[in-house]
Amino acid sequence: MLSRVAESLFWMGRYTERAELTARILDVHLQRVMEDPWLDESAACRALLTHLGMAAPTVELDSHRLMETLGYDRENRSSVAGALTAARENARGARDVISSEVWECLNATWLDLPKQREEAGAAGPHLFCRHVRQRTAMLTGLIDATVSRDDGRRFLELGWNLERAAMTTRLLSFCLGDPAVHSSWVALLRSCGAHEAFLKTYRHAADGPIVAEFLLLDRLFPRSVYSSLRAAERLLAELDTAGGPSRSGLDDPARRAIGRARTDLEFQRIEDIADGLPDLLARLQQTCSTVSGHIGGRYFTQPGPFTWAAGTSV
Structure with missing residues (x-):
């Protein structure tokens, strides 16, 4: 495979x-602002932008x-x-x-954005967020059904x-600093599409430790950090055609970095990491950036670390 195609x-x-996760986050944030009359809307908007790696503007912020x-x-x-x-x-x-169906779905979604924005201006931004969630879910299904493995x-x-x-690690960091504890954790679960799965697993009201445990460590929920890292590690192993580890260990720095992070989670209990949770989340975010840089250096045309705020394809 050409490196530029792999990169794309x-x-x-x-x-x-x-796009999907940001639409989920916005939808839940806007619903929370509507439901909580005591919430400082400007502060909540600024905090969200900061934890998503974006500089908040100097002007007064609101949901619009x-x-x-x-x-x-x-x-x-x-x-x-x-x-x-x-x-x-x-x-x-x-x-x-990619298949023609995947391209047509993504292209149609992009072409429909101006119309969806116009309708959201009249009926509310929930319609825009719901449209994006539905279309990205359709795209994921088409990829699973029509793209060779x-x-x-x-x-x-x-x-x-x-x-x-x-x-997910950025959203967990955001909730750790939110004084509205209960509503914040429920909002986080909804943002990750995890609320029903969480209730089915724990049958317990949402609070910090068990929500963090579920989103960090759960083996069965596909959006947990552990599940995502394990999947990424497996994919890197399948892409490595060099024949596996050498006598001195793995040669792929991306697999080493992601394997260390996955192992660090796999053998932890939430009680053991509760006090150091902010530092753990910061390390996981740095690991994702580092792994992205290593992948670019090994497989792509113009290697370089991923910068979240810019978020550009190199």
Whole structure:
């Protein structure tokens, strides 16, 4: 496979996952603002932008301005529209590898964004967020049903698992600093599409330790950090055609970095890491950035570490 095609598929996966998760986050945030009359809307918007790696503007922030920044701005690749634009650009560079149905779904979703934004202005941004969630879910289903499970598919899945792990750790960091503890943890679960799975697993009200345990350590929930890292580690092993570890260990720095992070989670209990949870989340975020850089250095045309705020395909 050409390195530029592999690179396009990797970033297509990252940007698609980012668009879906950002739409989920915005939808839950806006619902929370509507339901909580005592919430400081401007402070909540600023905190969310900060934990997503974006500089908050100096002007007064409200939900409308937040939607403009995180929802509709096509020039900002950390926004929903910007991430979908970047995913489409990368998919166009891999047209020979992805199926026509996948391309048509992504292209139609991108073309429909102006209409969805216009309708959201009249009926509320929930419609825009729901549209993006539904379309990205459809795209994921088409990828699963129509794209061969070859190296191209592995790069695509590697991208979205790495993005999923990074986003989940950032959201956990955001909730740790939120004084509205209970509503914040429920909002986090909803943002990750995990509320029903959490209740089914624990049958318990959402509070910090068990929500953190579920989103960090759960083996069965596909959006947990552990599950995402394990999937990414497996994909890197399948992509490594050098024949496995040498006598002195693995030669792939990306596999070493992600394996250390996965192992660190696998043999932990939440009680053991509760006091150092902020530091653990910061290390996991750094690991995702480091692994992305190692993947670029080994497989892609222009290696370089991933910078969250820029979020650009190299």
